[in-house]
Amino acid sequence: MSISIPRGTQDILPGEVEKWQLIEKNARELCEKFQYKEIRTPIFEQTELFTRSVGDTTDIVQKEMYTFEDRGGRSLTLRPEGTAGVVRSFVEQKMFGYANQPIKLYYMGQMFRYERPQAGRFRQFVQFGVEALGSADPAIDAEVISLAFSLYQKMGLKKLKLVINSLGDKESRTAHREALINHFKPSIGEFCGDCQNRLEKNPLRILDCKKDRDHELMKSAPSILEFLNDDSRAYFEKVQSYLTALEIPFEVDSNLVRGLDYYNHTAFEIMSDAEGFGAITTLCGGGRYNGLVEEVGGPETPGIGFGLSIERFIAALAAENIELPLNEGIDVYLVGLGEAAQDYTVGLLHKLRKAGFSAERDYLDRKIKAQFKAADRLNAKYVAILGEDELKANKINVKSLASGEQVEYSLDEFIDKFKSSFE
CATH class of the missing domain: 3.30.930.10 (Bira Bifunctional Protein; Domain 2)
Known part of the structure; x- marks a missing residue:
């Protein structure tokens, strides 16, 4: 079901x-x-x-x-x-x-x-x-x-x-109320059941009726402004x-x-x-x-x-076809290649987020091409690529998806250097 x-x-x-x-x-x-x-x-x-x-x-x-x-x-x-x-x-x-x-x-x-x-x-x-x-x-x-x-x-x-x-x-409304009752009462049978019930209880509500809004008496009803x-x-x-x-x-x-x-x-x-x-x-x-x-x-x-x-x-x-300035996209997507690099990106992702960046990584063990597509769908500004060789060399490559420019950072200095590029 x-x-x-x-x-x-x-x-x-x-x-x-x-x-x-x-x-x-x-x-x-x-x-x-x-x-x-x-x-x-x-x-x-x-x-x-x-x-x-x-x-x-x-x-x-x-x-x-x-x-x-x-x-x-x-x-x-x-x-x-x-x-x-x-x-x-x-x-x-x-x-x-x-x-x-x-x-x-x-x-x-x-x-x-x-x-x-x-x-x-x-x-x-x-x-x-x-x-x-x-x-x-x-x-x-x-x-x-x-x-x-x-x-x-x-x-x-x-x-x-x-x-x-x-x-x-209260004084103005009371005077207007009496005028409304006198106005609608002779023909109240032509109105819906709700309006008939409201005549004595709250005749002002009759003016708000959706069913009878085109009735002639609606157009000629006494205005509250006349009784202020x-x-x-x-x-x-x-x-x-x-x-x-x-x-x-x-x-x-x-x-x-x-x-x-x-x-x-x-x-x-x-x-x-x-x-x-x-x-x-x-x-x-x-x-x-x-x-x-x-x-x-x-x-x-x-x-x-x-x-x-x-x-x-x-x-x-x-x-009005107004395009809202929504905060779309993320700062960086971590691409990990190989089991050791993927394991390392778990901690690195946490550090990036603690440093104030919006960041994401792969959780589906996808190939590099699929990870880049995921970064593109998330509208990432940068992709940080970490493979087995980079991990051994304590390096990480950072690529701008807007310009295509690629920079290599030491893993130890990566977050500080990356942060300075945003300032």
Whole structure:
């Protein structure tokens, strides 16, 4: 019986995984410059964490979570997104009491959602995200957006579009909620079952419906921007002024609501405008979530963050035909000829690696021609050839595969001399 990979997952093989490593490396370096520190939370959490924070009217909670009961009868869920776990940790570890505020964190890891697999969308996917907790300053909204935008630009993406919206504060959202109910209620029977269930619970979610997005009432739905009170409007204007100061172009889209219940005030998405990228253009999404910390048992604490899919990041790079500067090739390949020489290369290989070189040798007892082919496949810069005669003479020949130039070194001085040729 053959066992195949589960639907909606993928094996990331050598040759491809280096792209992931480069994105992760750049993300970590950028976070260090922005003073965001890494946090690692469990892959599974209590189910209640997600139903309370993400929202029980969302598609994630209603349809997409991988939930199971452990042997103790506890309901646990594989994390479908990163923010809830970070906020839970913030509360449980009492980070709100740390001297340095706001708390600026980033995470990178697997998330799980049971949804229909398609290009750039998987049931197990890797998400990179940041969270800034403890500040209600609109400047940090702009900082969070700029961090995401900077990462995409650092990797060479150019065809980017930032879309922003304000979901307002509690007062603004309450007024907008009533307007939405009045707008949709007379014709709610024409909408899908999910929208009908959301009408009273969370009518804002109706605007995020994929099935009914072309319905006429969607186009004429009241905009949240019409219901922003003075404080919310001033906040949103500040965010826009800061983005302008950071020279980050953006568009305001009053229909942008995001798919999670915890958002308020700033909401944003970064999209790819690259030709042929696909129907789903969103690369990154996030926003402000004042009130979420209290929802999971903590003190009143404002927060903002984003999450982005590494899979979709790689798809966007491919759509723009961006060649990544991957660290391909090795420094030296040891060619050993004869049993004694092969035995000697075991220790010599270890010394080369300890000296800081990327190095390899033959493990299949191949002839010299096959060993040179192996060195070529590994894109080796040099081949160091050691035969029985060279071993007896305490010599080793080093050949540059780029120029063909060959140099003979004493075995005793080989590593020091070889190192000097790299300096």
